[in-house]
Amino acid sequence: MISAVVLSAKEVEIAIPGVVVVPHVSVIQNAKELLDARLEALKKVRSEWFFFLDDDDSLPDDYLKILDRCVSVDTPLAYTDELITNADGSLRVRKSAPYSEDAFIRNSTLIHHLAVCRTEAALEAAAKIPRGTYAIENLLFFEVARQGATYIPEIGYIWNRRKTGLNRGPSIVIGLVRSACWANRNRSIDRG
Numbered sequence: 001m002i003s004a005v006v007l008s009a010k011e012v013e014i015a016i017p018g019v020v021v022v023p024h025v026s027v028i029q030n031a032k033e034l035l036d037a038r039l040e041a042l043k044k045v046r047s048e049w050f051f052f053l054d055d056d057d058s059l060p061d062d063y064l065k066i067l068d069r070c071v072s073v074d075t076p077l078a079y080t081d082e083l084i085t086n087a088d089g090s091l092r093v094r095k096s097a098p099y100s101e102d103a104f105i106r107n108s109t110l111i112h113h114l115a116v117c118r119t120e121a122a123l124e125a126a127a128k129i130p131r132g133t134y135a136i137e138n139l140l141f142f143e144v145a146r147q148g149a150t151y152i153p154e155i156g157y158i159w160n161r162r163k164t165g166l167n168r169g170p171s172i173v174i175g176l177v178r179s180a181c182w183a184n185r186n187r188s189i190d191r192g
Helices: 031-042 063-072 101-106 119-127 137-144 170-185
Strands: 002-008 018-027 049-054 077-085 090-095 113-120 150-158
Touching: 002 031, 002 170, 031 077, 031 119, 031 170, 049 063, 063 113, 063 137, 063 150, 077 137, 101 137, 101 150, 101 170, 113 119, 113 137, 119 137, 137 150, 137 170
Parallel strands: 002 018, 002 049, 077 150
Antiparallel strands: 049 113, 077 090, 077 113
């Protein structure tokens, strides 16, 4: 079984057939609060695999097939492309690429939405990452990917991007930069 960790400022009313929804109610206004909420919610996961799902986003119609493919590659992290729906109604696909530490540090959205993690690996990674103003997914995914990451070139997530929102806030931008710097300092690749 796989879980969707859903953060929301109000009661979570999302049902996803074939997926266990792990709700976490929290009002989040900055990167630190997002990091704290995601890590607290992660502790509630009881399935072998999980992913984060924002309460205003969605999954494609074939999500069960994509989730199955992510789990079947049997790496601690599997991630996909995403469909971005902008506030003006326009659509674009954000393609990812195969994983490497260098690629991840150069592109903070290499692993963004949908990232399916082995829960045990994520809990181990969570114990190693710093707290504060950081982009939680970037730190967590960087640490989990040390044990293996696989890119699945399919649209696995629909990001309903708004004109306003936490992702555009200064603390999130600062968190992304701080996360990239932390990852760069903690890379395992020998830079010779």
